[in-house]
Amino acid sequence: MKVAGKHFRTIWPDPETDGKIVIIDQRRLPHEFVTKTLVTAEDAFVAIRGMLVRGAGLIGVTAAYGMYLAALNARSSTIHKDMTAAGERLKSARPTAQNLAWAVDRVLATVKNIKDPDDVRQAAFAVASQMANEDARYCRQIGQHGRLLIGDIWQKKGKKRVNILTHCNAGWLAFVDYGSATAPIYAARDAGIELHVWVDETRPWNQGARLTCWEFQQEGIAHTLITDNAGGHLMQEGLVDMVIVGSDRTTHTGDVANKIGTYLKALAAKDNNIPFYVALPSSSFDWKLDKGKEIPIEERSGDEITTIAGLSKDGTIESVRITAANTLTRNYGFDVTPARLVTALITERGVVEAERSAIHAMYPDQASALGQFKRQGKVMAHGEKRKFDRWDSSHLLNYIILDEDGTRGRYAMARTLDVSLNGIRMESVEALASEGMIEVTLGVEEDLIDLIGRITFCKPEGDRFVSGVEFIKMSAEGRRVFRRYAEVFKRQATEGIK
Numbered sequence: 495m496k497v498a499g500k501h502f503r504t505i506w507p508d509p510e511t512d513g514k515i516v517i518i519d520q521r522r523l524p525h526e527f528v529t530k531t532l533v534t535a536e537d538a539f540v541a542i543r544g545m546l547v548r549g550a551g552l553i554g555v556t557a558a559y560g561m562y563l564a565a566l567n568a569r570s571s572t573i574h575k576d577m578t579a580a581g582e583r584l585k586s587a588r589p590t591a592q593n594l595a596w597a598v599d600r601v602l603a604t605v606k607n608i609k610d611p612d613d614v615r616q617a618a619f620a621v622a623s624q625m626a627n628e629d630a631r632y633c634r635q636i637g638q639h640g641r642l643l644i645g646d647i648w649q650k651k652g653k654k655r656v657n658i659l660t661h662c663n664a665g666w667l668a669f670v671d672y673g674s675a676t677a678p679i680y681a682a683r684d685a686g687i688e689l690h691v692w693v694d695e696t697r698p699w700n701q702g703a704r705l706t707c708w709e710f711q712q713e714g715i716a717h718t719l720i721t722d723n724a725g726g727h728l729m730q731e732g733l734v735d736m737v738i739v740g741s742d743r744t745t746h747t748g749d750v751a752n753k754i755g756t757y758l759k760a761l762a763a764k765d766n767n768i769p770f771y772v773a774l775p776s777s778s779f780d781w782k783l784d785k786g787k788e789i790p791i792e793e794r795s796g797d798e799i800t801t802i803a804g805l806s807k808d809g810t811i812e813s814v815r816i817t818a819a820n821t822l823t824r825n826y827g828f829d830v831t832p833a834r835l836v837t838a839l840i841t842e843r844g845v846v847e848a849e850r851s852a853i854h855a856m857y858p859d860q861a862s863a864l865g866q867f868k869r870q871g872k873v874m875a876h877g878e879k880r881k882f883d884r885w886d887s888s889h890l891l892n893y894i895i896l897d898e899d900g901t902r903g904r905y906a907m908a909r910t911l912d913v914s915l916n917g918i919r920m921e922s923v924e925a926l927a928s929e930g931m932i933e934v935t936l937g938v939e940e941d942l943i944d945l946i947g948r949i950t951f952c953k954p955e956g957d958r959f960v961s962g963v964e965f966i967k968m969s970a971e972g973r974r975v976f977r978r979y980a981e982v983f984k985r986q987a988t989e990g991i992k
């Protein structure tokens with residue numbers, strides 16, 4: 495996103511020198527824009543623990559680059575051992591964000607069977623960079639899905655300004671680019687939807703006041719800073735149309751850990767009948783924990799509550815104490831919002847109910863690894879759960895059906911019957927085409943590809959519908975992804991699904 499009109503990511507390899515990773519020191523924002531260079535895994539650990547970098551997505555990608563730096567600095571003879579040790583240390587930097595362990599494990603799994611130390615270093619760098627790109631792409635996709643939800647409210651309000659409330663910073667500073675909770679806001683703005691955001695200050699670290707407001711200023715998003723306690727009152731006054739927050743960890747059953755105070759916003763939203771959305775990439779799902787109660791909640795130093803930092807009159811950043819000396823404190827960093835209070839999750843694959851079988855249906859690859867998907871035999875289509883016959887997950891496509899002006903849509907799933915570069919034939923549990931719904935954007939495997947198709951026919955067959963989709967627009971990336979999908983599909987059709 496933009497800083498003083500120039501595009502930045504939150505982390506990047508130094509273009510001048512190999513083996514250096516550059517980050518933005520977020521402790522100094524919004525008063526100073528300062529970058530720092532990481533050269534060792536320990537630097538990455540310190541940056542995560544000290545919150546120079548923060549937010550689930552960015553913590554994960556910093557850890558991934560930290561693993562690359564561990565490989566780079568390791569002796570060739572002990573490279574795997576050294577990386578494992580660095581991974582343990584990085585994982586201990588902060589407890590709540592799921593992305594941290596996920597990123598470390600993904601780098602370790604990538605290099606596990608590579609023998610040549612130089613190849614290990616190269617592979618670690620490649621996978622860390624891939625994770626950075628993926629993080630940015632997933633947030634952009636979250637934006638496309640979330641934009642439809644904002645567009646829906648905008649239509650219902652007769653195209654009057656949509657008021658969104660957000661807590662903490664799940665913006666681009668918490669990821670590599672775009673942000674999770676903020677991506678739908680940027681995408682809706684780009685689609686011409688008028689909106690305004692209420693930003694919770696988010697004591698004690700003030701991520702909302704310091705970071706989210708700064709991001710919005712840079713991007714020209716209309717916003718107003720409020721105290722953490724004001725949200726409920728604004729909701730009662732009819733000044734909030736929807737809430738969108740991020741997540742540091744979400745169980746595969748839909749319970750959401752996010753910055754402390756999120757739970758209270760969800761309760762207030764429920765009481766006022768206001769939709770409460772959580773935006774997260776799949777890297778923040780915990781596929782092992784069944785209950786939000788089991789998520790480790792970070793406790794931080796009480797100094798964060800007893801003091802406050804800001805810009806002094808002479809232009810330096812200063813910290814002052816706001817309590818009597820020796821005041822006792824407990825400083826919890828996160829809380830858990832139970833799934834029942836969450837209207838839906840916005841992921842890179844689409845909008846999904848915060849509920850086990852719906853989440854599993856959207857991520858059959860993860861769910862089948864858990865051995866739970868087949869047993870449950872359910873898939874969410876348009877908010878309902880019905881049955882498909884076969885469970886070959888690679889043939890399940892996500893798609894969004896858009897209306898004519900592209901501002902409304904819905905998520906559903908279909909099974910691929912036949913595929914070519916010109917079009918696709920698919921089977922779904924509900925009719926795809928109806929009045930006003932003419933286009934389909936398809937997501938293949940984990941990529942949402944810019945691919946627009948026109949439904950050419952949709953006919954009932956038994957309790958299913960078989961539809962033909964003719965592609966009418968495809969980006970170069972979309973073509974590449976789809977060609978790969980077509981190849982995989984053909985191979986599996988000939989060899990049979992394992």
Ligand code: MRU
Pocket residue numbers: 548549550551661662663664665668674701739740741742752753754827
């Ligand atoms: O303590 P932080 O700043 O690392 O916490 C992360 C957050 O900013 C929030 O909880 C956010 O809403 C989710 S992280 C994408």
